Amino acid sequence: MTAHPAGVTIVTTVGPDATPWGMTCSSLCGVSVEPPTLLVCLRAESPTLAALLGMSAFAVNLLHDRAEPMARLFSSGAPDRFEKVEWVRNPESGVPHLVEDAHTIADCEVSETLPVGDHVVVFGQVVQVATHVTRSANPLLYGMRRYWSLPAPADEGSGR
Numbered sequence: 001m002t003a004h005p006a007g008v009t010i011v012t013t014v015g016p017d018a019t020p021w022g023m024t025c026s027s028l029c030g031v032s033v034e035p036p037t038l039l040v041c042l043r044a045e046s047p048t049l050a051a052l053l054g055m056s057a058f059a060v061n062l063l064h065d066r067a068e069p070m071a072r073l074f075s076s077g078a079p080d081r082f083e084k085v086e087w088v089r090n091p092e093s094g095v096p097h098l099v100e101d102a103h104t105i106a107d108c109e110v111s112e113t114l115p116v117g118d119h120v121v122v123f124g125q126v127v128q129v130a131t132h133v134t135r136s137a138n139p140l141l142y143g144m145r146r147y148w149s150l151p152a153p154a155d156e157g158s159g160r
Helices: 047-055 068-076
Strands: 009-014 020-025 028-032 037-043 057-063 102-116 119-131 141-143 146-148
Touching: 009 037, 009 047, 009 068, 020 037, 020 047, 020 068, 037 047, 037 057, 037 102, 047 057, 047 102, 047 119, 057 119, 068 146
Parallel strands: none
Antiparallel strands: 009 020, 009 057, 028 037, 037 119, 057 102, 102 119, 141 146
């Protein structure tokens, strides 16, 4: 699947002691419009997954094209990653939102899980979506073993 580009997200949640957890994830898929549901696939041994399942709530932070450093940080497993990124807690769930690095954030409640091999598919019913319209909505992509983004669309009036 490395040859198939995908959007890059950081899945965030909190543990029972309100400690923030998060990891980079490119396994994201929209599942249903009604009810609005998406899925993420997380490594079965991930401490982020354990916290997410304990809380039954998570956020999917869809990264913009300037957030590659955060994607790398959250894929590194660095224990101090939340000290190196600007984030705020969702007032209702306490789940971290990466406000400077995400163009859109979907807050979800776990509706179902399915273990598959060394991962767990987590289905999340979307309860809230926040879009940061003042920032670029050009998504960060990962594929062919590198981060990249699509070029900006040509102006439709330019005759190209």
